[in-house]
Amino acid sequence: MNWLPFELHTHTPHSDGIHTLHDMCRKAAELGLRGIALTDHNTTSGLADAARVTDETGICIVPGMEWTTFYGHMLTLGVPYCEWRDLGPKDILKGIDRVHRQGGVVGIAHPFSMGSPICTGCHWKYDIRDWHQIDYMEVWHETLPPLRNHNAPAFEQWTNLLNQGVRIAATAGRDWHHSSENSDPPAFTYLGIAGDDRAVPTEAVVEAIRSGRICVSMGPLVTLELRAGGQTYGIGDVVPQAAGESAELSIQVHTPFRTGGHQLLQGPSYTLIVESNLGELCRGTVTESESAFSQTISSEGLTWLRVRLHGLLGMALADVAFTNPLYFEAR
Structure with a gap:
């Protein structure tokens, strides 16, 4: 992709x-x-x-x-x-x-x-x-x-x-x-x-x-993968019911491209927030040198999840990126 x-x-x-x-x-x-x-x-x-x-x-x-x-x-x-x-x-x-x-x-x-x-x-x-x-x-x-x-x-x-x-x-x-x-x-x-x-x-x-x-995004590309039932799913995909309740979520923040010379990201670290129809599932910290995050989650009751990247944008705290959802079949 x-x-x-x-x-x-x-x-x-x-x-x-x-x-x-x-x-x-x-x-x-x-x-x-x-x-x-x-x-x-x-x-x-x-x-x-x-x-x-x-x-x-x-x-x-x-x-x-x-x-x-x-x-x-x-x-x-x-x-x-x-x-x-x-x-x-x-x-x-x-x-x-x-x-x-x-x-x-x-x-x-x-x-x-x-x-x-x-x-x-x-x-x-x-x-x-x-x-x-x-x-x-x-x-x-x-x-x-x-x-x-x-x-x-x-x-x-x-x-x-x-x-x-x-x-x-x-x-x-x-x-x-x-x-x-x-x-x-x-x-x-x-x-x-x-x-x-x-x-x-x-x-x-x-x-x-x-x-x-x-x-x-205001710059960095955020991607996610969910490993469940021996298959891998990404943004926009639908996870079937048969994939089971336990899943491994992997998130990657890719090096941002610069927009017209603007240096958009000002902070030493940014917070990844994984949220869903059930509310927040987990969160983690990423930096330029540690740009990956993984977490085992339960898919029980989920119909969708997405990721937001939050931190300093100039001198303001704000979301700087978000993914579209990964979906789950209704149980």
Whole structure:
């Protein structure tokens, strides 16, 4: 599995962004990104130069769009265009079905951002009757997302949905409109891509999001493996009932890549917190020289577990990374 950093929420002058697609991809390459999703507001016209820009910059460009309505903003990835203008506050699932039938995924953008009149439709108001139809949520939004107040209720909602049995992924989205030397550092979404990472097809990106093979981070990649019943499972996998109650959990914090020259990690050590539908399972400490952690756990009663990495981000204590869940079949 190749874990590749992506930015999944971007804009160009084809909607309300400042930099061209080429300029953004050139900057993405400087940041160490492997790809972006182009999600202009209600248009896909910016994709016309995507193939040429990828050839010139090496950045994978995933086709997408941000449905921008009075009732909320939704990201559609992996499909060039799906109609959205006939969707009212109670029939968003009709539009989601159109995306799914074309092989794409949908994600709620910044669900707890300030809405009208400050930002028209930015606060999510659509009625979701079946949360299983939503592929992912943007729980970290904007630059320095762990320190943004509107991201805390998004993370909490994601946790509540997991506790209800909804297997929904979580991502970061810079909502990238412009760049400057004084910009705060963004978070990135690492995607677990199977196969050759030299040319990443859109289908592989979509499948990684759909499967929840995701780590969201301000820098370091956090991966986990669970050994149970003679098999090994990772982020996004489902552990079958037959795997038994005792399992060996292994977590690895990989060397962070530097984002545009920012030195993000300031502390000598960071705390790994393993949490689940049953609450916190265990915790440990990692450092640059001791970056692995293992623990035997009981899977009794578990439906999901994930890992958070907590410590100093600049001068503030905050989460600096988290994994998407590993799931367990219901008993």
